[in-house]
Amino acid sequence: MRVRRGPNSHELSEWSVQVLLEGDFETCFAKGDNSKILPTDTMKNTVYSLARSSRAECIEEFGKELIDFLLARNPQVSAAEVAIVQAPWNHLHFGGKPHATTFVEGGGERQTAQIEIKRDGEFFITAGFGDLVILKTAGSAFEGYLKDSLTTLPETRDRLFGTALQANWKYSSPKLDFSSARTKAREALLAAFAAHDSKSVQHTLYAMAEQALAAVPEIREIKLIMPNKHCLLVDLSKFGQDNPNEIFVPTDEPHGQIEARICRE
Amino acid sequence: MRVRRGPNSHELSEWSVQVLLEGDFETCFAKGDNSKILPTDTMKNTVYSLARSSRAECIEEFGKELIDFLLARNPQVSAAEVAIVQAPWNHLHFGGKPHATTFVEGGGERQTAQIEIKRDGEFFITAGFGDLVILKTAGSAFEGYLKDSLTTLPETRDRLFGTALQANWKYSSPKLDFSSARTKAREALLAAFAAHDSKSVQHTLYAMAEQALAAVPEIREIKLIMPNKHCLLVDLSKFGQDNPNEIFVPTDEPHGQIEARICRE
Amino acid sequence: MRVRRGPNSHELSEWSVQVLLEGDFETCFAKGDNSKILPTDTMKNTVYSLARSSRAECIEEFGKELIDFLLARNPQVSAAEVAIVQAPWNHLHFGGKPHATTFVEGGGERQTAQIEIKRDGEFFITAGFGDLVILKTAGSAFEGYLKDSLTTLPETRDRLFGTALQANWKYSSPKLDFSSARTKAREALLAAFAAHDSKSVQHTLYAMAEQALAAVPEIREIKLIMPNKHCLLVDLSKFGQDNPNEIFVPTDEPHGQIEARICRE
């Protein structure tokens, strides 16, 4: 957790950092020779120390800096992977204005990044977010699917479509404005979710991926995971009541799980 | 979960309802005589059915209506308690405008109410919220406390003060504008948290309670639970670096737990 | 966490301790005067220090000792409450024999105690356990219950009966063999659950409480919380298959919640 103390306002960031190193560790596993092991406790200290000296403004840049630092000091390491999760702290608002030194943790959605860099220069920079629970109450149907002897689901032209969206996209370049790219990709995904005339979760997932790829040219592929958070229409006819798509029971399990990886051609 | 489908916009509510009944159930416990048991499955159906017919706009009103319904139909019941938790669904915003039929679940803070009504008319209506994680980076000290042979905590004039606030307040009347009272109480609590020159968590807790009692005359007592989410200053001096209250490690356990119930005199 | 290192075997205990103090703290809340506050950090140190010097073999005795220590050193405290949860560590077994220095955490069930002692000598000692998930596949019916216009549940003479049992019992004496009493109470509860010819959850709950009260004379009241973990029979007739009480879907929500406090007359 880092506090930046400006004259008019403070800034608060909370980043959870995971570091994984690969390399020439055979003797430490097979022989109990610890001489090449960088203790995980030291990695922890490295994160704290770098957090103090770094000027990185986003998790992607901090991840790159951390890996550069570790590769430079540890010749036995051939590749490093850093995954960072950002907690959603925001200034507390009163009457439309942010309070300078008071913050609220938003819960829910978390911004993530995973940076992998090999000593030979190969890199994988993945940005994304998880746990974004969204739901649309219009523009979602599911009809015309395959039927067999085990089918019981009725077709519907108007259902609730809820999901806990997890999105991860890979960049084709290691140098770009990551914050701006993240904002554009996220907005494209949400705009597509809201506007799409959905024939299925799969159909909407693809439309969302397409819009994100269109919005950010540096994305070379995107993976979306969209579990289907089912909202079952309650049968009130037994009680002499109608239910014009108004009262639902959300259920956790069992649920549909729709995933796809869409790559730019 | 209820969807209200207006011409220009939909409204979405998700309420988790717990119903507990007390009454003349001795033979069912002691003798296995089920004739006075209203099955929990029927209570569940009652909630769905009433959700369809009710015009309640807030969880307090729905709770009262549900208890009236159950007491009227079940003479063996002497008291009923309904606890409701509201999930934080909001319209998704693009460019500052809400999308009419797309929603996002905010995570974190949850609005709650607990309504208990006895057949003889006695009532307890408690409103509140939980899981509101807040933190202030200025205006928090902790000095001058009792020292003994087991003290190791250093005094500080400037610490981070974070908590997961749980607030519950009891009303002196069963008839009032619950939504307005909730908004005023919540805002008073947060304003006090932000503005207070804190000598201790206890000190700030009391100031928050005082402001809520001042803002809403119908509150007769309020309970605040404020676990101390410690953010430990990292000692970077071992690495030749200073740390001017900038880099912290948040810890979950062990933590301080500060609670108090403040009653209007 | 405490390790006792015997010549032939080690013993491992992990206890999570919560301490709450009540007393003359008005000026600290109302005035920001910290001089009577025993910091929670010092309470934490007190637990560690006492863990080293204490000879308590069970959580009830440790709780009593901790409260005596705190009351003796803090005249401003009028009452203290200690709640302890014991993690279920056991020796790892190979071929029926325990390994002397290797342990496995059993998950699930946790032994608990809550000790409250006032300066005037009044005491409440509650022992119990939580998160014990049990299920019986025979000897459970639910018939003859109240029916009304909202009833849809079919009667059954043979259902699965699953619950996550939480049990807490209060002792009438502060001095007794707590470990032996715990073992007897727990076994009585489980034996009754297994053997009972259940007409309802309520019916079985009462039978369990009765047996625990009979097994341990020092218990003056017992509270049992038994959420009904529903296992729904799957309708396979649509697929041309029967389902003779064989295939079920466990569901979490909504669920029935059965609770009662049974007092010795």
Add this chain to the structure above:
Amino acid sequence: MRVRRGPNSHELSEWSVQVLLEGDFETCFAKGDNSKILPTDTMKNTVYSLARSSRAECIEEFGKELIDFLLARNPQVSAAEVAIVQAPWNHLHFGGKPHATTFVEGGGERQTAQIEIKRDGEFFITAGFGDLVILKTAGSAFEGYLKDSLTTLPETRDRLFGTALQANWKYSSPKLDFSSARTKAREALLAAFAAHDSKSVQHTLYAMAEQALAAVPEIREIKLIMPNKHCLLVDLSKFGQDNPNEIFVPTDEPHGQIEARICRE
């Protein structure tokens, strides 16, 4: 959940099944053509129906059967992956004897399997378990590791070594006695953990993997994930007490994360 009702005893199994299908679904994603979609609701029904008719006694066999069934009925599917988690239900024991119709959920450790089969016959069968929390109080050191300017960890010849073990191993054959192989692999892993004279987590992980590979010739590779559940020795010298490796504070975060995949040569 399946109940087998024998004359002398019942058997209870609870398996959570995830099914993922890959194949010719391009038009459903890109065009909203649902004609090739097997709804997830139908997959769910398939699991229930097969659970009734199947004679599979273990999760690996049930996974294979389920995939064969789905591939046979769905020509558009090119590969299917089934992941199953088994809840740890056991007969409740009294006086050393199992009760015929009463069960207890063990919590903690869960047996898992992942079966992937492609239409061309390629297969991956992975068995394993997760959430097995184990700890050894002897035979664990950590010395001689790399030191740099960010090192603060002291060397130790005697530390607590705790982990939440996750183990997954791949079989070289699709036909074998999976239950027996699972038992042997699990016992080899635990025996090695208990007996090993550990120079580091890495060292012990490797020894465990070696023993599992030796015990079950059909395992071609094994992945072990061993987060280091740190137990920090409490410094009691400030209170005039010694602490001969007796009192520890378990911490969750930050923690070391040790993982490796060991392949048979």
